[in-house]
Amino acid sequence: QGTVPLATVPNPSDRLLGGLLSPDFDGRACLSRYRAVLYRRASRHALSPRLVSALRRYESLHRLCAPGTPAYARALKRLGASPNTSIDGADPSGAPPCSYLVWTPDAGLGNRILSITSGFLYALLTDRVLLLNGSRDDLDDLFCEPFPGSTWILPETDFPVREKLSIDTRESLGSTLGRGEALAAAPWLYLHLVHNYKAHDRGFFCDDVQAELRRVPWLVFQADNYFVPGLFLIPRHERELARMFPRRDAVFHHLGRYLFHPSNTVWGMVTRYHGSFFARADERVGIQVRKFKWAPISDDELYGQILKCVQRENILPGVGAPRANANATAGGRPPKRKAVVVASLYNEYSEKLKDLYHEHGAAGGEAVSVFQPTHLGAQHFGDRQQNQKALAEMVLLSFVDVVVTTSVSTFGYVSQGLAGLRPWVLMRPDHGKAPDTPCRLAPTIEPCFHTPPNYDCRAKARADTGRIVQHIRHCEDFPQGVQLL
Ligand code: GDP
Numbered sequence: 001q002g003t004v005p006l007a008t009v010p011n012p013s014d015r016l017l018g019g020l021l022s023p024d025f026d027g028r029a030c031l032s033r034y035r036a037v038l039y040r041r042a043s044r045h046a047l048s049p050r051l052v053s054a055l056r057r058y059e060s061l062h063r064l065c066a067p068g069t070p071a072y073a074r075a076l077k078r079l080g081a082s083p084n085t086s087i088d089g090a091d092p093s094g095a096p097p098c099s100y101l102v103w104t105p106d107a108g109l110g111n112r113i114l115s116i117t118s119g120f121l122y123a124l125l126t127d128r129v130l131l132l133n134g135s136r137d138d139l140d141d142l143f144c145e146p147f148p149g150s151t152w153i154l155p156e157t158d159f160p161v162r163e164k165l166s167i168d169t170r171e172s173l174g175s176t177l178g179r180g181e182a183l184a185a186a187p188w189l190y191l192h193l194v195h196n197y198k199a200h201d202r203g204f205f206c207d208d209v210q211a212e213l214r215r216v217p218w219l220v221f222q223a224d225n226y227f228v229p230g231l232f233l234i235p236r237h238e239r240e241l242a243r244m245f246p247r248r249d250a251v252f253h254h255l256g257r258y259l260f261h262p263s264n265t266v267w268g269m270v271t272r273y274h275g276s277f278f279a280r281a282d283e284r285v286g287i288q289v290r291k292f293k294w295a296p297i298s299d300d301e302l303y304g305q306i307l308k309c310v311q312r313e314n315i316l317p318g319v320g321a322p323r324a325n326a327n328a329t330a331g332g333r334p335p336k337r338k339a340v341v342v343a344s345l346y347n348e349y350s351e352k353l354k355d356l357y358h359e360h361g362a363a364g365g366e367a368v369s370v371f372q373p374t375h376l377g378a379q380h381f382g383d384r385q386q387n388q389k390a391l392a393e394m395v396l397l398s399f400v401d402v403v404v405t406t407s408v409s410t411f412g413y414v415s416q417g418l419a420g421l422r423p424w425v426l427m428r429p430d431h432g433k434a435p436d437t438p439c440r441l442a443p444t445i446e447p448c449f450h451t452p453p454n455y456d457c458r459a460k461a462r463a464d465t466g467r468i469v470q471h472i473r474h475c476e477d478f479p480q481g482v483q484l485l
Helices: 031-038 049-065 070-078 109-126 173-178 199-205 207-213 235-244 248-259 264-278 299-312 348-360 384-397 410-419
Strands: 100-104 129-132 188-193 218-223 283-289 336-344 366-371 402-406 424-426 439-441 472-474 482-484
Touching: 031 264, 049 070, 049 109, 049 129, 049 235, 100 109, 109 129, 109 218, 109 235, 109 248, 109 384, 109 410, 173 188, 173 199, 173 207, 188 199, 199 207, 207 235, 248 410, 248 482, 264 336, 264 366, 264 384, 283 299, 283 348, 283 384, 283 410, 299 348, 299 402, 299 424, 336 348, 336 384, 348 366, 384 410, 402 410
Parallel strands: 100 129, 100 218, 188 218, 283 336, 283 402, 336 366, 402 424
Antiparallel strands: 424 439, 472 482
8 A cells, every 4th residue: 555654653563553453364355454553643542451361362252153153053053043054963062152242233334333342342241242233235345354263244144033123122121121021031132222222121231131131142232322331330340341441431442443444445545535635744633523403503603613613722723814935934944734634424614624724824834734535415324335435534534633523423433532532522502503612622532322321220210320430421522421431
């Protein structure tokens, strides 16, 4: 992929990210895995030896249990499915059977990345093997395989559960508990961890329910949420989580950098965008702009908010009188080059920002260039190309020195988490108007869990998840949610 960059670039010799990544991969099959380190800032968040050993242990388990192995064929047989691999009888080695956690897609790519990460942490904690069960359009040519020598894609034809899973699914945790049935007898159960979940489904975050779930070989889940903070509520996982994450505020940062390596197709886009927009810059700024129907704001008002934010927080300079020689400062030195990448479905904001700096020039001897890779206009679920472009932009944003995101956007959470940067968050509009404080520096790089269980497992009653354990607080960008601090 040609010569690689540049100034704020990190520690190129650390291709395994301090032991986060396994060395057992073919670098060519997935260029991004060992090359992202050349583009992204080195992590400032310590990685615990416990997490590293948990990942290596998980990789062995995954290799043993993945599709195509005899252990997998045996597990499918127990589920009542006809496996593709021929099998004969019980495991001759007497090893315990494999158990699985099957992810099903829901919502946009940001939500999906966060729900896969949450599922992966649950799998790590409970010795399950994580498999993704999506259509080819959902999954093909988007991410590389994260676990060496095996796949995390569930073969479409293998799994006998075909119906669309929903809150009403008979085999859901909530329905089963609602009928007063024992969980342990079920060959599989569905965990509905979507924002509309009810009390029984929320029981997932309770210790007694977790004890029963241990005996269910196949768990299938659907989530549109980053439910990692909920796992920190479960007493049986407390110790292990504290060891894996002595600092709790970088869970997604580490697991995201471990799991999500863009495919070579997507990495091609990332490196081309980088070459065109970022390679020659002294400082890189990312601005991610999202408009939500539930938080209406006019384009002009939102543009004003973005501009006020970046200038007030000294992210971008003000505009000054055009200089006679725009290529040099008064002292003859070349100006500092700031490159701004805007990610948005719409191009209004980047066009205005670009015009502003072109027409008036940047004050203080800086040169500001503004780019936007795509502006797709609307969001389409399950569209491969759109997912690829969205992932490319999330990854590009993770290479910046300063990032501005939109509150509540999971697209923004993924970018800031991969970058390892606390973002400047564009605060929610208030009755169609930009708030007086246009943006705030987030207290953590962790994503927000938008719909926490708010459930007291002992009293079996409503409770405020933001007040149960010390390191989980309400989110600044979305007070109903909670996040790890
Ligand atoms: P959220 O809705 O902001 O939480 O983020 P999601 O990623 O879950 O869903 C939004 C989807 O819309 C993305 O996955 C993309 O498909 C699309 N989208 C939104 N903003 C952008 C953007 O800036 N660039 C691109 N390429 N796609 C976007």
